[in-house]
Amino acid sequence: MSGNVVIVGYGMAGSRLAAELHARDGDRKVTVLGAEPHRAYNRIMLSTLLAGKIGEPDVELAEVAGQGTDVRTGIAAVAVDRAAREVRTDDGDRISYDHLVLATGSRAVVPPLPGLDPADLPERVVPFRTLADCRRILAAAEGARSALVLGGGLLGLEAARGLAARGLDVGVVHPLPYLMERQLDPAGAAVLAGTLAGLGVTTHLAVAATGVTATGNQIRLDLADGRSLTADLLVISCGVRPETALAAAAGLAVQRGVVVDDRLRTSDPHISAIGDCAQHDGAVSGLVAPAWAQARVVAQLVTGEDPAARYRPRPVVTRLKAAGVDLAAMGDPTGGPGEELTFTDPARGTYARLRIHDERLTAAILLGDNPSVGTVVQLFDRGGPVPADRRALLLGRSLGATAAAPAQSPALMPDAATVCQCNDVSKGALVGCWRAGARTVDDVVASTRAGTGCGGCREAVAGIVGWLSEVDSVEVTG
Template identity: 55%
Template sequence: MRLVVVGNGMAGSRLVSEVRARDPQMRITVFGAEPCPPYNRVLLSNVLAGSSRPEQVRLLDTSWYAAHDVEAAFGSAVTWIDRDARTVVTEDGRREPYDLLVLATGSDAIVPPIPGVRRAVPFRTLGDCERIMAAAERARRAVVIGGGLLGIEAARGLAGRGLPVTLLHLAGHLMERQLDVEAGEVLGETLAGLGVETRTGVSASSVDADGVRLDDGELVEADLVVLACGVRPVTALAAGAGLEVRRGVVVDDELRTDDPSIFAVGECAEHDGTVYGLVAPAWEQAAVAAEVITGGKALYRGSRLVTRLKAQSVELAAMGETQLTEEHAEVVRFSHRARGTYRKLVIRDDRLVGAILLGESDAVGTLTQLFDRGAPVPGDRAGLLFPGLSAAPVADSPTLMPDAATVCRCNNVTKGQIRECWEAGAGDVAGVAAATRATTGCGTCRDAVAGIVGWLREQEGISV
């Protein structure tokens, strides 16, 4: 069986590792357009801020491919799929036959069609990140266009390097897809305290030599302009092969396209009308596709999205239907803007259907579990927002957390799995990460994993 994977990013590399874990014999070739081994795109903001080095965010290195008998072609873009001959063709003319093909082509950064936009740098790839860092060393002021997740991470990263930063956003408040108006305003106030000036409701008309020109003619001065205007699924390869493409490459519950020998996973895939732009769904899809490819049975039924902002000194989690009002749901809200704190629960039919947690909170684990499982919400609503004030046990305490509780959402790792690998000999967080992949996604579960490991260590000391 010959498996070819097109795309060696977070989805493609996970698919390859999942297949190899299930089948040590299958012949696997993976093509990646980028010239480097796969890396964790979620952690690029840490690289931009200087808190991580590029090599620290790698997912797999070249030695892994050699050790697992996987051929990896770095810097080799596939330009054509010959479905009749079951062959892919690269830009340098290489032809590689396949029995099964997986498209994991990801997304490209959206570049707005405005004059001078070539002076700006998109924030999407490791190469982009390195160009931004090089420019930041000689820049005096930066502008980031786009106030979504990536734009905020880019702005915070540049501010962390000591640059004054202005964040420009077309919508009326930041992260308008995930946050309500007040949460967006509180987030803007938090960023202001970290050195980021936020301008919402503004549109860039051009990128000039001295900065960004707005629609009203105002010039926002900068000698470094970063684009974070969203992403678009890369579907040209699939469309050119005659596969069904809407917003993404259309797939069924087995992640197959309308050609049963071709699968699609990650940001390029559209399942049940949805294109997911987060890492956890991509890795869930990779696991399902790998199971099917290796002869097993598995179905992908969609993902429940939890957005985590990865920016130093900014704690944010948003999930589900955050925009619903009291007309359509029960809404429990707390705001303390002076402390940068905003918490909101959206409850319908006694189930948590949405939540926003901005600012440090020990409620994230419990609320994420309730949201994931669709379990009934306890009657003590205030206790959900402030677990420390409730007389009830805190559900995400390592002592009381059930083994079935999910600790790492990116990799779907439970407390029970962490306990099992500890008992098998993993003696620290690094050992747990190597055995389960916990903490290797967005990284926000690291403290929870460390807490469980510390608790297990204490238990072991007591038993001795």
């Protein structure tokens, strides 16, 4: 399919779409506009960068410029003329399109507190969303002894743990009674709070912030219970909001996000939306795996590779990426039909909860070292029947090798088992890559993209590559 494709946004969704289009045959011109001044990067790994475990080059995504792809960083789209099918940029250019894809992402929410002006934040008050934010936090953390994080959700806790790993005394302020309320239940969150306390992160729960005061190098955070906390740095992690201003100004249907159908088309058939800014079936995702799946569907449709391609959301698995904390959560933690199994060992930082309905796993929380986490994720993701011995899932006992409950040994893991949730890479795909000549973890990752999302599967990928290197021939079970 020929024509001009313009992608607005050079984040994880936009850069993936550019790569998907680049990999497909066809005579087309692709223009990517990125408001940030640098190349695309893996936003999920910013907390690891904050912790000092990796450097900036490690968060960069593969460059896709060249061969029909024009990537313009530091250039923002300011208007869309749907009648003329043009995008106007902040440098005065007008770029025509046959198909436009909005991948504008989301922006950090700055709460309306006295002392916080989103357009002019104090030097030592920083949201945690972008690479520029991460740089500012790292600069402020130099020589600092303490930090506060406003927000006890997933990203806030990753930021808190990253700063604690740098030796700062860290406090997390959260207005709700327990941490990560979207993914956890009160019992699991209590165990998590205990684990974080042992890692240098104190939590202040069920108390709202009422104001911020910046004085010299100190930040004071006033709380609704009358207390005031002071620190050298305040990180704001109060959620994100889809960036929809460009779409709304163009007259597209916008609710929480830019409304799209199963083809990821907006109310204008010549415009698609993917990633954090897109609202599909009433939901806004904000996670990398759905964004990358959406990019693949749009690429298939725009290039004509698969005119029948449709986006179908898959069950979401949330992983907390923080050194010393192993957490996987999936499904609705608030309750539902079926049997409930729980195990708690606060002294060891272990909590497990499973919900099973009609012999299928509908929700799970696994905190701490649990050997069955891979099996539980597979059962939840694929909807396979759970084993008769529920304790095997709950406590991590060996399950043996079945299609419904793949064993931990790579030799016995079914071919269909998903190793990388972000990129939907199966064990069979890794084996096929090995057979095609890849011989190192980096080679396999480069070929399949496994491990390039949240990074949580890198150990599993390395284990499979290690197993493959030890055998002369591979028989993949199915």
